[in-house]
Amino acid sequence: xxxxxxxxxxxxxxxxxxxxxxxxxxxxxxxxxxxxxxxxxxxxxxxxxxxxxxxxxxxxxxxxxxxxxxxxxxxxxxxxxxxxxxxxxxxxxxxxxxxxxxxxxxxxxxxxxxxxxxxxxxxxxxxxxxxxxxxxxxxxxxxxxxxxxxxxxxxxxxxxxxxxxxxxxxxxxxxxxxxxxxxxxxxxxxxxxxxxxxxxxxxxxxxxxxxxxxxxxxxxxxxxxxxxxxxxxxxxxxxxxxxxxxxxxxxxxxxxxxxxxxxxxxxxxxxxxxxxxxxxxxxxxxxxxxxxxxxxxxxxxxxxxxxxxxxxxxxxxxxxxxxxxxxxxxxxxxxxxxxxxxxxxxxxxxxxxxxxxxxxxxxxxxxxxxxxxxxxxxxxxxxxxxxxxxxxxxxxxxxxxxxxxxxxxxxx
Numbered sequence: 001x002x003x004x005x006x007x008x009x010x011x012x013x014x015x016x017x018x019x020x021x022x023x024x025x026x027x028x029x030x031x032x033x034x035x036x037x038x039x040x041x042x043x044x045x046x047x048x049x050x051x052x053x054x055x056x057x058x059x060x061x062x063x064x065x066x067x068x069x070x071x072x073x074x075x076x077x078x079x080x081x082x083x084x085x086x087x088x089x090x091x092x093x094x095x096x097x098x099x100x101x102x103x104x105x106x107x108x109x110x111x112x113x114x115x116x117x118x119x120x121x122x123x124x125x126x127x128x129x130x131x132x133x134x135x136x137x138x139x140x141x142x143x144x145x146x147x148x149x150x151x152x153x154x155x156x157x158x159x160x161x162x163x164x165x166x167x168x169x170x171x172x173x174x175x176x177x178x179x180x181x182x183x184x185x186x187x188x189x190x191x192x193x194x195x196x197x198x199x200x201x202x203x204x205x206x207x208x209x210x211x212x213x214x215x216x217x218x219x220x221x222x223x224x225x226x227x228x229x230x231x232x233x234x235x236x237x238x239x240x241x242x243x244x245x246x247x248x249x250x251x252x253x254x255x256x257x258x259x260x261x262x263x264x265x266x267x268x269x270x271x272x273x274x275x276x277x278x279x280x281x282x283x284x285x286x287x288x289x290x291x292x293x294x295x296x297x298x299x300x301x302x303x304x305x306x307x308x309x310x311x312x313x314x315x316x317x318x319x320x321x322x323x324x325x326x327x328x329x330x331x332x333x334x335x336x337x338x339x340x341x342x343x344x345x346x347x348x349x350x351x352x353x354x355x356x357x358x359x360x361x362x363x364x365x366x367x368x369x370x371x372x373x374x375x376x377x378x379x380x381x382x383x384x385x386x387x388x389x390x391x392x393x394x395x396x397x398x399x400x401x402x403x404x405x406x407x408x409x410x411x412x
């Protein structure tokens with residue numbers, strides 16, 4: 001890739017342009033703005049854009065990352081875009097698709113961001129790397145860092161789902177359960193990185209996370225036969241995934257590969273709705289509470305950028321209850337075979353809520369972004385799952401049972 005040149009970054013808040021490598025984190029002028037790589041030039045079209053590299057590295061020419069950077073050996077990305085099938089028929093939508101990012105190595109979309117951040121950390125010679133997480137970013141960093149032999153420190157709120165904590169511990173990371181919220185864990189991680197000189201992967205602080213997450217937009221584009229959908233529904237907490245999707249489609253628009261941006265819908269739990277509040281000009285909630293831990297954020301660090309991206313695409317935020325989210329976990333699994341954690345299934349809950357409020361064209365191409373595996377939070381699903389039918393060890397015990405109905409509790 002001899003034509004590659006380092007790209008400058010621009011602050012999303014004050015517009016200050018940063019030379020390559022000038023800041024690994026937020027803007028050096030206003031201290032708050034997330035940095036974005038300067039727009040891709042159509043000159044990139046002079047050579048093949050997509051390579052034959054495995055996984056998300058197929059899009060290496062569209063990343064601001066140096067092609068010489070050492071990459072994690074675990075294959076990330078190239079997850080399936082699944083036709084809605086039964087779910088599409090149930091919702092009356094002819095062109096519904098599910099982007100199944102539960103199939104990434106550690107079970108979530110966060111692997112995309114982690115892969116790029118780790119490559120950058122290796123490039124600058126970081127001795128250790130840390131992250132504040134509600135769970136998925138932590139287990140993602142732990143797993144991919146283990147594959148590279150890089151020490152990882154994970155800060156999670158004490159309430160983080162045990163499955164995610166155990167996953168990170170098994171990868172060999174140091175996990176710190178903070179007595180407080182995600183926001184407390186975030187602030188502590190920032191201070192710890194400064195004191196111990198760790199590289200900080202935390203969302204909306206490290207701008208390389210968006211570079212990784214944007215690859216999901218490229219995959220949606222290719223999966224739809226090189227076109228943009230009309231709408232993407234995105235589970236949203238701090239807004240970094242949404243901004244990654246927006247950045248990816250903006251790249252494709254800059255390169256004139258698509259003619260318009262898809263409408264981006266931020267799906268938030270009603271008990272953790274800070275992005276919706278920002279869009280409405282209202283203050284953030286005093287407290288947050290939701291079963292969808294991966295989108296449980298009171299102070300969205302990427303909030304201003306996410307709001308800008310939602311407005312730029314004609315999108316909106318929609319709020320859904322915990323009951324609706326848990327119902328969506330079951331509906332998604334039973335209709336498509338995709339078992340998502342509550343935050344991942346929130347996209348389906350958001351679609352159902354949106355259909356109740358808007359007249360959606362049944363021919364519109366709609367993508368639900370499913371961001372994390374249900375195996376990461378079994379306790380949440382167990383609360384709505386039916387019990388197995390307990391029977392004696394004899395085929396005769398099956399006589400008289402309705403064997404074609406969905407599982408139900410009971411004994412025989």
